[in-house]
Amino acid sequence: xxxxxxxxxxxxxxxxxxxxxxxxxxxxxxxxxxxxxxxxxxxxxxxxxxxxxxxxxxxxxxxxxxxxxxxxxxxxxxxxxxxxxxxxxxxxxxxxxxxxxxxxxxxxxxxxxxxxxxxxxxxxxxxxxxxxxxxxxxxxxxxxxxxxxxxxxxxxxxxxxxxxxxxxxxxxxxxxxxxxxxxxxxxxxxxxxxxxxxxxxxxxxxxxxxxxxxxxxxxxxxxxxxxxxxxxxxxxxxxxxxxxxxxxxxxxxxxxxxxxxxxxxxxxxxxxxxxxxxxxxxxxxxxxxxxxxxxxxxxxxxxxxxxxxxxxxxxxxxxxxxxxxxxxxxxxxxxxxxxxxxxxxxxxxxxxxxxxxxxxxxxxxxxxxxxxxxxxxxxxxxxxxxxxxxxxxxxxxxxxxxxxxxxxxxxxxxxxxxxxxxxxxxxxxxxxxxxxxxxxxxxxxxxxxxxxxxxxxxxxxxxxxxxxxxxxxxxxxxxxxxxxxxxxxxxxxxxxxxxxxxxxxxxxxxxxxxxxxxxxxxxxxxxxxxxxxxxxxxxxxxxxx
Amino acid sequence: xxxxxxxxxxxxxxxxxxxxxxxxxxxxxxxxxxxxxxxxxxxxxxxxxxxxxxxxxxxxxxxxxxxxxxxxxxxxxxxxxxxxxxxxxxxxxxxxxxxxxxxxxxxxxxxxxxxxxxxxxxxxxxxxxxxxxxxxxxxxxxxxxxxxxxxxxxxxxxxxxxxxxxxxxxxxxxxxxxxxxxxxxxxxxxxxxxxxxxxxxxxxxxxxxxxxxxxxxxxxxxxxxxxxxxxxxxxxxxxxxxxxxxxxxxxxxxxxxxxxxxxxxxxxxxxxxxxxxxx
Numbered sequence: 001x002x003x004x005x006x007x008x009x010x011x012x013x014x015x016x017x018x019x020x021x022x023x024x025x026x027x028x029x030x031x032x033x034x035x036x037x038x039x040x041x042x043x044x045x046x047x048x049x050x051x052x053x054x055x056x057x058x059x060x061x062x063x064x065x066x067x068x069x070x071x072x073x074x075x076x077x078x079x080x081x082x083x084x085x086x087x088x089x090x091x092x093x094x095x096x097x098x099x100x101x102x103x104x105x106x107x108x109x110x111x112x113x114x115x116x117x118x119x120x121x122x123x124x125x126x127x128x129x130x131x132x133x134x135x136x137x138x139x140x141x142x143x144x145x146x147x148x149x150x151x152x153x154x155x156x157x158x159x160x161x162x163x164x165x166x167x168x169x170x171x172x173x174x175x176x177x178x179x180x181x182x183x184x185x186x187x188x189x190x191x192x193x194x195x196x197x198x199x200x201x202x203x204x205x206x207x208x209x210x211x212x213x214x215x216x217x218x219x220x221x222x223x224x225x226x227x228x229x230x231x232x233x234x235x236x237x238x239x240x241x242x243x244x245x246x247x248x249x250x251x252x253x254x255x256x257x258x259x260x261x262x263x264x265x266x267x268x269x270x271x272x273x274x275x276x277x278x279x280x281x282x283x284x285x286x287x288x289x290x291x292x293x294x295x296x297x298x299x300x301x302x303x304x305x306x307x308x309x310x311x312x313x314x315x316x317x318x319x320x321x322x323x324x325x326x327x328x329x330x331x332x333x334x335x336x337x338x339x340x341x342x343x344x345x346x347x348x349x350x351x352x353x354x355x356x357x358x359x360x361x362x363x364x365x366x367x368x369x370x371x372x373x374x375x376x377x378x379x380x381x382x383x384x385x386x387x388x389x390x391x392x393x394x395x396x397x398x399x400x401x402x403x404x405x406x407x408x409x410x411x412x413x414x415x416x417x418x419x420x421x422x423x424x425x426x427x428x429x430x431x432x433x434x435x436x437x438x439x440x441x442x443x444x445x446x447x448x449x450x451x452x453x454x455x456x457x458x459x460x461x462x463x464x465x466x467x468x469x470x471x472x473x474x475x476x477x478x479x480x481x482x483x484x485x486x487x488x489x490x491x492x493x494x495x496x497x498x499x500x501x502x503x504x505x506x507x508x509x510x511x512x513x514x515x516x517x518x519x520x521x522x523x524x525x526x527x528x529x530x531x532x533x534x535x536x537x538x539x540x541x542x543x544x545x
Numbered sequence: 546x547x548x549x550x551x552x553x554x555x556x557x558x559x560x561x562x563x564x565x566x567x568x569x570x571x572x573x574x575x576x577x578x579x580x581x582x583x584x585x586x587x588x589x590x591x592x593x594x595x596x597x598x599x600x601x602x603x604x605x606x607x608x609x610x611x612x613x614x615x616x617x618x619x620x621x622x623x624x625x626x627x628x629x630x631x632x633x634x635x636x637x638x639x640x641x642x643x644x645x646x647x648x649x650x651x652x653x654x655x656x657x658x659x660x661x662x663x664x665x666x667x668x669x670x671x672x673x674x675x676x677x678x679x680x681x682x683x684x685x686x687x688x689x690x691x692x693x694x695x696x697x698x699x700x701x702x703x704x705x706x707x708x709x710x711x712x713x714x715x716x717x718x719x720x721x722x723x724x725x726x727x728x729x730x731x732x733x734x735x736x737x738x739x740x741x742x743x744x745x746x747x748x749x750x751x752x753x754x755x756x757x758x759x760x761x762x763x764x765x766x767x768x769x770x771x772x773x774x775x776x777x778x779x780x781x782x783x784x785x786x787x788x789x790x791x792x793x794x795x796x797x798x799x800x801x802x803x804x805x806x807x808x809x810x811x812x813x814x815x816x817x818x819x820x821x822x823x824x
Contacts, residue, residue, distance in 0.1 A: 215603065217714065347728040348747075416749075419731060423720075423744045497750045500729065527750065529730055545749060 005157040005206055009106040010070035014059045016202045017074065019210055021052040023201025024194065027218040031197070034190035034220070044190035047084030051091060052198065054081020066105045071098045079274060079281050080249065080304075086191035088247075088272040088283045089123055089135050093195070095274065096122030109160030113150045116143035116164065128261060128271045133178030135191035141171040142199065161203040168196040172221045188221050196221060243268075243287035245308045250280045252300020260299065267291045285310065330427055331376035334414055335362055335383050335392070338505060338535030341411060348418050351376065357411075358537050361387050364394040371399050378402045378427045380434065384414035386471060402427065406434040409471060410443035411502065411533070412543030442496075443470050444487050444542040446480045465539070480507075480539045481515050488519060491544065499526050502533030502541040515540065548686050549621045549628040550677045553609065553640050554584035556633070556670040557774055557801045566677035571617060573640060573806045574607040581607070584806045593805035594777045594813045603714070606806045608639040614647030622655040627686040629658050631673050631693060633665040634740040637717055656686060660693050663740035666807060667772035667799060667819035668702025674770060674799070675821060699769075699822040703745065703761050704815055705754035706733045711812035717742060734758075751814075755785055758818045763792050767823035772799035777813040785816070 008016070024045075031045025058077025062069040075098035078091035099122065100115025101107050107115070120140040124130050145167030149160050175189040176182040182189055197218045204213055246268070250260075254277045261273050268286030275281050286292055289307045296302060331351035336342055337360060342353050354370045356362035371379050379401055383392040386409040396403050404427070408414040420437030422430055445468045452462045460466060460476045467475040467483040474490065477483040499519060503512035509532065516528050533541060547567070552558065554572045563570050572583035577596060582588035597604060614630070621628050635641040644659045651657075662669045675696050676689050684692065709725055712718050718725070721744040724733045731747040732754045748754045762771065771793050775782035786798050803815055 344728045348731075349723055415729070419729075419747045419749065422746045424736075424738075497752055500749075531728065545753075 007106040007108050008067060008112075008157060008206075010062060010065040010067045013067055013070050013074075014056070014062075016205045017052070017059065017198075018056050019205035019213060020198045020201030021049070021056055023204070023213060023218055024049050024052055024197050027193075027197045027220070030220050031190050031194050034187045034193060043084060044086045045194060047087040048090055048191070048194040048198075050083045051078055051081050051087035054078060055094060057081075067107050068098075068101050068104050071101050074098065079279060082274070082281050082283075083247070084245075085270060085272065085283055086135060086194060088274055088281055089127070089191065090195070091281060092123040092126040092272075092274050093119040093139055096120070109146075109155045109157045110150045112157065112160055112164075113143070113146035116146050119143065126272055126274045128265050128273075129269075131179070133175045133182060134189050135195050137175065137178060138168050138171040138189070138192040138195050142168040142195075158203075158206060161199070161206055165196070165199050165203045168192075168199050169221055172196045193221060243285060243310060244289045245283075245285055245310050246289045246292055246306070247281075247283045248296070248305040249303040250275075250282060250296050250300050251278065251303060252280075253278065255280055255299055260296075263295050264292060267295070329376055330378045330380060330430065331374040332380045332382065332418060332421065333367070333370050333374065334418065335367075335381075335385065335388050336411070336414070338502075338533045340532040340534035341502060342534075344415065344502075344531060344533070345418065348415065349421065350382075350418060356388060357385055357535065358387075360536075361385070361391060364391050364398065367392055367395050368398050371395055371401060371403055376401075379404070380427075380431060381405045382408045382414040382417055382434075384408050384411050404431045406431055406438065408438050410445065411535070411541050412441045412443045412500070412545075413438040415500075415543065416441045416545065440545055442491065442544040444468070444484065444540070444544065445471075445538050446483055446540040446542075447538050449476065480511075481518055484515055484540065484542070485518060485522070488522065493523060493526070493544070496544050497527060498543075498545050499528045500543040500545075501528065501530045502535065502543075503530065504533060504535045504538050504540065506536075507539045512540070546625050546627070548680045548684065548689055549625045550673060550680055550689075551617060551621070551628060551630040551644075552669065552673045553632050554804050555638070555640075555665050555807055556631075556673050557666045557772075557804055557807070558670045558673060559799075559801050560585075562674065562799065566674060566681065568673060568677050569617060569621065571609050571613060571640075571644075573609055573638065573804075575805045575809060576605050576607060578602045582805070584804050588805055590776070590802045590805060590808070593808055597808060598813055604805075604809045606638075606715075606809050608643050611643045611646040611650055614644045615650040618647060618651045618653065618655070618657060622651065622653040626654065627656045629660070629676060629680075629686060629689050629693070631660050631662050631669065631676065633669050634663045634737065635661045636663075636740040637665060637742075658686060658690060660690065661740070662693075662700075663697060664700055664702055664737045666702050666704070666803060666817055667774055667801060668700045668737055670799070670801070671770040671772055671819050671821040672696045672700050695824075696821060699824070700819065701736065701761075701822070702817060702819040703734060703736050703758060704811065704817040705748070705751070705758055706735060706811060707751075707814040708812055709733055712742065712810045715810040717810050720744060751781070751816075754816065755781065758785060758816065759788055762789055762818050762820055765820055765822055768793055768820055769823040770799070770819075770821040771797065772801060772817075772819040774801045774803050774817040774819070776803045776808055776811060776815045778816065781816055785818070789818075 028045035028049040032043050055074040055077040058073045059070055062073035075094040078094040082088045082091040096119030097115040100118035120143040123139055130136050142164045146160050146164045149163035172188050172192040175192050257273050264271055268284040270285045272283040333352045334345045334350040335354045335356045336345050337357035351374050352370050354362050354366055381392045383389045389407045392405045406417050408417050417434035417438045420433050422433055449460045449464045449466050453460050464476050465480045465483045467487045475483050475486040512530050516530050551569045554570050572586050574581050630644045632641040632644050641661045648657050662672055676693050679692050721735050721742050724744050733747050734745045735742055736745050773782050773786050
């Protein structure tokens, strides 16, 4: 049964965010590694974590147990403890949520959606020059999804949070397509990822997963764009020196934040001003921190002052990145179609994917473009289809880069070749290893006959299921299961250990389960894995190794 | 006087070999919740892997304290005037730091040298064994230091994992990060490079993993020392030793188990070979 949560009070809000902070803590250093924007200071995760800790500390000092008192305390905590760009924007978000929940003893999913909208608008207002593809986009799109869920008549807290978290996930994955610096770096936005992790942590807690959360770790969202590998030199190219990252808390009486923004805007970049008229948190990148200090000391007293040299920070960051990055001087480009297979190849380390396959052969130009776009100079292409091998080989003479085609003719051959990649071996050795590896698998492909025909003893009717073994048409039958059984019967399975079934876009997972069960029954010694390939035309692509 | 050789329990040297070659082993700690165990002494390998896979508490590990090393230095200083400490990679554990720090805690005329081996398991074990054999035949401390420095680049440890989840969880994933998140079930094969865990490749079954380990060993034209280790699969270790006995005398292959502290990061079912190349 799906758990329902109608409303949330102050105490539960506190516990939920404590859990979310613990969840973020597990992810903080991974998020640090993502950081490339706006300056590569490499500490977004840590900054957001420290900001959240300050929130939680204050949350326990709330004057009463009402949701509004607790969230107000959290927002104050965020303001006092905000660190870094992302921390300050995060504090804006809490500030907006607090405003949205003002006066509420407890709140519903509907209230939450409204508060998130308020948070998004507050976050945008706090920044003099909002940029899309950042945490701002993530809060805006998540809030919109929450509102939509409520508009569709679902006011339950769990369902609203679920919609919010899912939207945040998609939004984060999409950040590289909005922000070129992320795309070039091959990462998603760190601040956005941090916000997602917090929302996800809160949601998991709400769903009653507090126990499991202790043993799990949040995952980084993977960009929905083909990545081009990470190169620190490339990251740095777009960056101009920012001088000093200057942060402080300004306390005074009736501070006019609007006026303050106007004054400071001329003195630096990446300005963020957050707070009310008594306490304001300022973050700015400036070449002359003295100017800033002169302006603000007239308005009040400065606290928690931090001035850091960003050029130094950048150097440290680049060093850090160099250390963290495995030296990838080889890129692998795979030709694949089907979202599931895309994910399989990406997860196994393909640097770029060129869409294509049966009946959709990519052009030489498509492949050449991909070869030119990856940051590496040595490239291995996996065509994964017999009709694409030749096209791929054309690239060799067209590119000035060192290109080699490992002539994989099926998807399983491509997977085998990709897996065999040896991180210690050089280019030449690797292409040899990969060539060898592709020979270790057998491929069965199940598709439908496009016309009736007779092939040797084989009578084939149009639309009938047919099976190919390594490209050779061997069997036909009324159903895919039928054909697969026939083909397995004809194989020498003495040395086989592992069968991987990639089922296609038009195939139900339940049917794939049946295929697996049938094989398992006949050949109990085989290990079987089912993966959604999502490929067109082929009901099944089966690898036997 | 014979130079005394000291190492930590992550060298996976069995107590029999340690006794034969006069090696002192300092246990690293593994902790389940509140309870701390000395590696292999207060918790057996079998007991550990059972708890690793059945307990709800996740184990953590702790380096030996400088005090632990100091106590051993004091004891050995009574029997010898020179000792050599060889520890696992400093990038995986603070054991090296403890061993170095301990020197300041002991007042002795005995000369103590500490070397970071940059490796672990029998990759470390084989270096230590080579040093201990040389010490027994009378090598001086300076000769031993030279020997160890020369052996380090010739020592290769390769492990076939069932999963990287333990390594990732324990924060020791190093350069093998890129092997995480695979959508197919794979057996990652890792090695030690520059003191860090580094990826070699991936295979799709244990049998393929064993073949990789076999091919890895037989790829060396001259082998000085060879070790095979397992965590929870003794039959596989025996099988591999059987196959390797065609290229290296069976009685000279060290058979050991992956210690609980290392098991915290490898998980059960890990299989490992270590080769010390001959010069």
